[in-house]
Amino acid sequence: MYAPTPPAVRPRVVGFFKIYALVLGLVYLLAAGLLYLLSQGQNEQTQAVPSAVRYARVGLITLCTALSLTFLAVPALPRRPWVWGYGLACIVLGMTSFVVIPLALPLLLFWVKPETKAYFVASPPAEAAPLTPGA
Secondary structure (H helix, E strand, O other): OOOOOOOOOOOHHHHHHHHHHHHHHHHHHHHHHHHHHHHHHHHHHOOOOOHHHHHHHHHHHHHHHHHHHHHHOHHHOOOOHHHHHHHHHHHHHHOOOOOOHHHHHHHHHHHOOHHHHHHHHOOOOOOOOOOOOOO
């Protein structure tokens, strides 16, 4: 018979990580919105905008939107082993900003602890059915 592994106690760092991801996701979403509004205002004021400036605007808006979706997806993710790696990547990605390093560094130190990784690895398989003899 299949006996699911008991769920590990959720470490406190998981809750802090979800808050961290939501805050960064909202910051990136706000940045994308502001960049879009600024680009629309500048289009009305100037007659000819160089193509390099247009490409930079589109690139920055796309980057901010992609980063916001990356971080805002965190609370909806299941408890699976790959989510631990996804979280690690999100924390390291946030460390590219000097403003976020004071938050991300302690979060990283607690995220790499064995009990945090065990919390994600200890989840039972999604479609595990009991074994029946003779099947």
